[in-house]
Amino acid sequence: MTKTQAAGLQKIAHGLIIFVICVYGLFVLQDILIPFIIAGLFSFLLFPVSNFFEKKGLNRVLSITITILLSVVFIGVATYFIISQILELESLIPIIEKKSVVWFSEFEKILRHNFRISHTQLISESQKYVTEILKNSTKVLSQTLSTTSNFLMNFSLLPLYIFLFLLYRDFLRTFIFKLMKTSSKHKISLTINKVNEVIKNYLVGLLLVILIVGLLNTTSLFILGIEHAIFFGFFAAVLVLIPYIGIAIGSALPIIVALITKDSYWYAVGVAGSFAAVQFLEGNFITPMVVGNKVSINSLIAIISLLLFGTLWGVSGLVLALPLTAILKVIFDSSEHLKAWGFLLGDADHKDVAETKKKFKLRF
Numbered sequence: 001m002t003k004t005q006a007a008g009l010q011k012i013a014h015g016l017i018i019f020v021i022c023v024y025g026l027f028v029l030q031d032i033l034i035p036f037i038i039a040g041l042f043s044f045l046l047f048p049v050s051n052f053f054e055k056k057g058l059n060r061v062l063s064i065t066i067t068i069l070l071s072v073v074f075i076g077v078a079t080y081f082i083i084s085q086i087l088e089l090e091s092l093i094p095i096i097e098k099k100s101v102v103w104f105s106e107f108e109k110i111l112r113h114n115f116r117i118s119h120t121q122l123i124s125e126s127q128k129y130v131t132e133i134l135k136n137s138t139k140v141l142s143q144t145l146s147t148t149s150n151f152l153m154n155f156s157l158l159p160l161y162i163f164l165f166l167l168y169r170d171f172l173r174t175f176i177f178k179l180m181k182t183s184s185k186h187k188i189s190l191t192i193n194k195v196n197e198v199i200k201n202y203l204v205g206l207l208l209v210i211l212i213v214g215l216l217n218t219t220s221l222f223i224l225g226i227e228h229a230i231f232f233g234f235f236a237a238v239l240v241l242i243p244y245i246g247i248a249i250g251s252a253l254p255i256i257v258a259l260i261t262k263d264s265y266w267y268a269v270g271v272a273g274s275f276a277a278v279q280f281l282e283g284n285f286i287t288p289m290v291v292g293n294k295v296s297i298n299s300l301i302a303i304i305s306l307l308l309f310g311t312l313w314g315v316s317g318l319v320l321a322l323p324l325t326a327i328l329k330v331i332f333d334s335s336e337h338l339k340a341w342g343f344l345l346g347d348a349d350h351k352d353v354a355e356t357k358k359k360f361k362l363r364f
Contacts, residue, residue, distance in 0.1 A: 027312055034316045039161030041323060043169075044199040046071065050166050064166045068159050085231035191334040195327055202323045205287075206241070213237040213247070213282050220274035224267055226254055236275065240282060241319045247282065251275035297325055301345050 026033060046067050053063035165172070173192065180188055218233030226232065236250025251272060258268040297305070305325040309317030325345060332342030 023312070030313050030316075034313060034320070035155050035158055036161060037320060037324070039158050040165055041199055041203065041320075042071075042158075043162050043165035044196055045203045046162065047166060047169070047196075060167060064163055067166070068163060071162075072159065082231070082235075085228060088228060088231075187334060191330060194330045194334070198326050198330055199323060202326060209282065209287050210234070210237045210240055212286055213240055213278060216278045216281070217247075217250075217275065220278070221254060221271065224258070224270050224274070225262075226258055226267070226271060227261060228257070232257070240287075242315065247275055247279040297322060297329065297345055298347050301325065 049070070050060075050063045050067040053066055054060055058066070176192065177185065177188055214234035214237035216233075217236050218229050221229035221233055232250075232254040235253065236247050239246035239250040242249070254271045254275075255268045258271050259265065262268070302322060302325070305321040306318055309321035309324070311317070313320070329342050329345040332338040332345065335342075
């Protein structure tokens with residue numbers, strides 16, 4: 001092995017070690033990093049509002065405070081609507097009880113007819129499984145409460161993070177210029193503006209997608225006569241934040257309600273079919289048209305980023321995967337050494353591929 005090869009292998013080894021350390025750090029510090037990243041994304045979204053108040057003559061602190069208060073009021077109204085809708089679901093409890101009795105008796109008949117299991121055996125087996133579930137649920141509940149309390153505690157700092165991001169935005173921008181002093185100032189400004197544009201396009205586009213998908217879901221549920229159509233329609237639409245599987249998860253509740261409240265199973269089939277159609281429209285037409293090509297990532301990288309971030313940060317990782325990957329693409333595109341990786345992350349550019357094949361006389 002030559003010295004050049006040994007140096008190359010050593011460089012790769014160092015890169016892998018640094019990568020593993022970074023990934024481990026992201027996993028360990030996820031409770032702190034996730035709210036911090038979300039605050040950073042929302043800071044880009046709220047900056048135009050804060051800047052509007054500043055242009056009207058208010059000082060920066062007051063402008064940011066008003067902006068955050070307006071956001072909190074909006075979230076509060078949305079939360080009130082969600083809670084009121086959940087409380088209205090209590091009316092379904094008596095129907096669920098009646099249906100449960102019917103379903104249990106039908107299930108018992110099937111077991112007795114096909115497996116010759118008596119009523120006494122069924123009751124004893126049910127009690128045994130319920131006892132096991134209760135034993136295991138105690139541990140799961142305590143772990144869930146602990147995790148949820150830490151999660152909520154960190155998320156309660158979101159307004160503070162957003163306030164500080166907006167307050168020190170000039171300071172942070174200056175830091176980036178000092179950090180990358182060897183690069184062109186024009187190039188740095190262009191990269192920052194592109195990141196800003198990507199985040200705003202993604203978040204604003206996502207809100208529009210949620211609105212459109214929510215209206216489509218609600219309309220289909222109204223046509224089928226499903227109760228609480230608005231809540232279920234927009235609940236599934238919000239789950240668009242989890243790409244590919246969000247609407248599928250959101251359709252579970254209205255399907256269950258259809259099974260409980262309707263006499264025919266075809267209503268549940270109708271809900272599943274309408275939600276599947278909306279998901280097809282969202283994935284192939286609505287999101288590409290509304291969000292636009294500026295945040296586009298090719299399907300292969302999108303799936304890989306979802307798997308990686310989902311494994312790393314769970315549901316939060318699924319939500320943050322695409323915007324973070326889009327930001328990485330902008331950063332890679334701005335660096336001469338990383339442009340190839342930026343090309344890999346983006347949509348297939350057939351023109352670029354053709355030019356590369358011609359330049360290097362490639363055949364593939």
